[in-house]
């Protein structure tokens with residue numbers, strides 16, 4: 001039975017998960033029992049009342065009150081239970097406790113940005129404390145996305161020009177996957193992130209240590225850190241491998257062929273423009289799928305990334 005449960009649902013790692021699953025199993029098990037009972041009755045009656053001789057005529061029965069009330073009241077009770085239970089769980093799911101820790105979420109084609117109260121930003125990594133309600137306040141920079149954390153049994157659409165919210169309380173330290181569950185274009189299936197659930201202490205350490213955005217680092221080093229933190233490496237390699245986007249290795253100073261037929265030199269201005277307005281010039285043979293980092297990376301950070309790309313000769 002345990003194997004079957006694991007096969008049907010991912011591990012339950014939030015306070016709401018157990019309740020959601022209980023309702024799911026209740027509906028499944030009742031449906032199964034009814035299906036079984038009805039099937040057996042059909043087969044039995046088909047056999048019992050089959051035509052036995054030429055003059056075997058079906059008697060005319062107009063109604064049977066007892067039977068009809070029974071088969072109406074039982075399903076009615078079941079439906080009322082499912083409604084009440086579902087309504088109750090749903091209300092809990094959409095009402096965040098007032099002391100919830102708030103994190104701002106921005107969905108972009110095709111990555112997730114998480115902004116914390118101390119100004120910290122993490123891309124494709126959601127860091128949260130265990131045993132504490134967390135509220136996500138979400139919006140999209142472009143099309144409709146949807147944030148789904150199966151282990152927590154929570155899912156909510158992420159819309160442009162409007163905030164939506166979602167809350168959960170993780171019950172175990174560990175990692176859980178985040179999916180985008182609203183088809184949002186070419187790299188929709190790459191729009192993955194991970195929830196890292198920490199102890200309260202580790203969470204605070206994470207907030208502090210990753211809070212600095214490396215202003216005291218050497219530019220090239222800072223650039224490398226920013227490239228990793230902003231998930232550039234999901235699309236760009238530093239070793240010549242072709243991923244969704246062109247590699248950074250050996251790119252600096254080269255002539256870049258564009259889709260428009262022109263060429264452009266891979267210099268400071270080209271890198272800056274590519275980061276802020278990726279659609280302006282498209283590298284030949286690649287698709288226009290890079291998200292804009294305008295509003296995410298400032299000029300000093302872009303300088304650092306430029307220095308880092310320069311070192312990859």
Ligand SMILES: [Cu+2]
Nearest residue numbers: 145180184191
């Ligand atoms: Cu999406």
